[in-house]
Amino acid sequence: MIWAVTGPVFHYSETWQLVINTGTTIITFLIVFLIQKAQNKDGKAIQLKLNELIAAQQGASNRMVDIEDLSESELDQLHKFYVTIATLAKKEADIHCSHSIDVAKELNESKLKTNKHFKK
Secondary structure, three states: OHHHHHHHHOOOOHHHHHHHHHHHHHHHHHHHHHHHHHHHHHHHHHHHHHHHHHHHOOOOOHHHOOHHHOOHHHHHHHHHHHHHHHHHHHOOOOOOOOOOOOOHHHHHHHHHHHHHHHHO
16 A cells, blocks of 8 residues: 555655665564464464373373473474384284383283283
């Protein structure tokens, strides 16, 4: 609207174009800044909610709380643990069971022993 109204008044001069371009650049920067701030707030709220769910769940690994602060190599190490858990879960008949990182092997062995005992 500003561009359409002021253009004919200033005869679309180079100075007018510079002012309009500068103004739109500043407005665009401010809008991007506001969007990023809103997304950061939303992301933080989601992380806090997930941390609360992890902390409230009995048997869940507390290692997952504030996981976003870990380094790339630490995240890779945790990923390897979950690959191991997924491999163990594929061996089970019940797809709804879950494991903590710390006790995945022990739970799996215990369940396998229990299943063998009931099958006899």
